[in-house]
Amino acid sequence: MMRVEERLFQNRYRVDPGRAHIQITDPSVCTVDCHSKPCTFCCPAGCYTKEGDGRVTLITDGCMECGTCRIICTEFRNIQWEYPRGGYGILFKFG
Amino acid sequence: MNEKFDAIVVGAGPAGNSAAYTLAKAGMKVLQLERGETPGSKNVQGAILYSDALERIIPDFRDDAPLERHLLEQRMWILDDESYVGNTYRSDAFNKPPYNRYTIIRTQFDKWFSGKVQEAGAMVISETTVTDLHMDGNRVVGVKTDRTGGSVYADVVILADGVNSLLAKKAGFHPELRPKDVALAVKEIHFLPEETIDSRFNVSANAGVVIEMAGKITNGMVGTGFLYTNRESLTIGIGCLLSDFRKHGIAPYALLDKMKDHPAIRPLIEGGTMKEYTAHLIPEGGYHAVPPLYGDGWMIVGDAAMFVNSVHREGSNLAMTTGRLAAETMIELTADDKPMTAKNLARYHEKVKTSFVMKDLKKYKDMPKVLENNPQFFTAYPELLNRAAHELLTVDGVEKKAKERSIRRSFVKSRSWTGLMGDAVKLWRAFQ
Ligand SMILES: Cc1cc2nc3c(=O)[nH]c(=O)nc-3n(C[C@H](O)[C@H](O)[C@H](O)COP(=O)(O)OP(=O)(O)OC[C@H]3O[C@@H](n4cnc5c(N)ncnc54)[C@H](O)[C@@H]3O)c2cc1C
Ligand code: SF4
Ligand code: SF4
Numbered sequence: 001m002m003r004v005e006e007r008l009f010q011n012r013y014r015v016d017p018g019r020a021h022i023q024i025t026d027p028s029v030c031t032v033d034c035h036s037k038p039c040t041f042c043c044p045a046g047c048y049t050k051e052g053d054g055r056v057t058l059i060t061d062g063c064m065e066c067g068t069c070r071i072i073c074t075e076f077r078n079i080q081w082e083y084p085r086g087g088y089g090i091l092f093k094f095g
Numbered sequence: 096m097n098e099k100f101d102a103i104v105v106g107a108g109p110a111g112n113s114a115a116y117t118l119a120k121a122g123m124k125v126l127q128l129e130r131g132e133t134p135g136s137k138n139v140q141g142a143i144l145y146s147d148a149l150e151r152i153i154p155d156f157r158d159d160a161p162l163e164r165h166l167l168e169q170r171m172w173i174l175d176d177e178s179y180v181g182n183t184y185r186s187d188a189f190n191k192p193p194y195n196r197y198t199i200i201r202t203q204f205d206k207w208f209s210g211k212v213q214e215a216g217a218m219v220i221s222e223t224t225v226t227d228l229h230m231d232g233n234r235v236v237g238v239k240t241d242r243t244g245g246s247v248y249a250d251v252v253i254l255a256d257g258v259n260s261l262l263a264k265k266a267g268f269h270p271e272l273r274p275k276d277v278a279l280a281v282k283e284i285h286f287l288p289e290e291t292i293d294s295r296f297n298v299s300a301n302a303g304v305v306i307e308m309a310g311k312i313t314n315g316m317v318g319t320g321f322l323y324t325n326r327e328s329l330t331i332g333i334g335c336l337l338s339d340f341r342k343h344g345i346a347p348y349a350l351l352d353k354m355k356d357h358p359a360i361r362p363l364i365e366g367g368t369m370k371e372y373t374a375h376l377i378p379e380g381g382y383h384a385v386p387p388l389y390g391d392g393w394m395i396v397g398d399a400a401m402f403v404n405s406v407h408r409e410g411s412n413l414a415m416t417t418g419r420l421a422a423e424t425m426i427e428l429t430a431d432d433k434p435m436t437a438k439n440l441a442r443y444h445e446k447v448k449t450s451f452v453m454k455d456l457k458k459y460k461d462m463p464k465v466l467e468n469n470p471q472f473f474t475a476y477p478e479l480l481n482r483a484a485h486e487l488l489t490v491d492g493v494e495k496k497a498k499e500r501s502i503r504r505s506f507v508k509s510r511s512w513t514g515l516m517g518d519a520v521k522l523w524r525a526f527q
Contacts, residue, residue: 021323067272086223094370095202
């Protein structure tokens, strides 16, 4: 299988450094309360990672702004999700 | 920018572009805001363009729109793990202009459409995210943007901001989407020489092929796959309900890879160069999930209003049609000197109701539920159909009657007579 990073490497982004447009509200909810951690396997860009110690980390650089993580986190509503600033983020070449 | 506009259109996808174009053509003062670097740079589609909806807005679009191939042949495949049964419709009637359907590349198409909107006289500003609506009591009076001093005002704000429509949610016009009301689709584009595509798909002279797929490729989830021919590239993708992705725990790109590796699909894309991987949601909640469409000073169009017919894989045409209807409502009210109140904008809802958009959604209103509650349509049946075909086509000295009996037995064993009858009735009802 092709790794998700290899796939994303084909895409074009304009990253807005230091301004992640998605944030986990309370990381302890991910570690302690959310057992299934759906964001870690539903995100099509693999932005969420389940760490060995149960924490969930988020790196938004490869994000395609689909909205999945926001909607999938229904039980805990633990994600603050905004669009990047105008002009930043994913820049599809073909769409 | 403290100017006031007749209308502000948020978003430059097909819905927003159709609305802005129609309004500007009628001489309205229109501002359109788009968060992408250019219109199209955030947008994803398969993509099939249905001529009719666009023709009603730009009759001569064929003169300069970036069209890839017109569609000559439609294939429908039901896949098992290493086989498929399918049907094909190909007609030379589809090979004569004016063509009814085309493949397009969305980023290029949206940019072209936006050019038309600007020619028509609308002011289009990209790289600008609308962050909130300006309210005066219950009335929408303008928008806030992420530009400094970024408030602008208008009589009407048309929300054409796509499936996520954060604005409608913030304003409370629309509850948050439920995982079962959206499909997540992932897709890749693979480049191949034009001649290779022509010969692989048995077409020439810009004719193209669509393959729609269902069955085991979605691992038992409610969803479909597709493969479309562009002029020098193929798009291949798969989409399933988000609620199912959550339940089944498979990563979307792993599902796509598995599909690409199917023995009937692999040879079609072989040797291509993958140049982009995209993901996007599709609103598939259908008729019952359509939110309120208007209020004081606002209307909502396209994906933001759940206008997708997932059974027929139509979305952009519903977006264009509803964008146009919202614009026409405004134009009529202006001509009658009527204010843009909820009471008057209700005319937009009436127009949508009497158009194919709502009629088609209504026709399939029970489909989401039927599919959600009956996973056998995506697992047992593809398997049974493929096994039946295999049995019938294998020549091994067994008499045909015995083969038929064995096929019948395998259906009954898997689903029981009442199960089979029930399934047939359910599907038949959902299609009525
Ligand atoms: C994989 C896939 C395949 C598809 N295949 C087909 C097909 O073959 N045929 C078909 O007809 N339909 C298809 N569809 C559906 C079709 O793409 C959509 O129905 C259509 O794009 C909806 O148009 P829209 O204008 O409503 O929304 P969009 O095209 O999503 O446009 C919304 C626009 O608003 C902008 N925006 C959003 N929020 C803001 C904000 N706050 N500020 C500023 N700008 C904002 C976005 O950047 C975007 O440009 C497919 C969809 C997918 C995902
Ligand atoms: S789904 Fe929400 S709560 Fe669960 S791990 Fe992901 S972000 Fe945390
Ligand atoms: S918006 Fe989509 S791509 Fe971005 S982090 Fe969320 S799920 Fe992943």
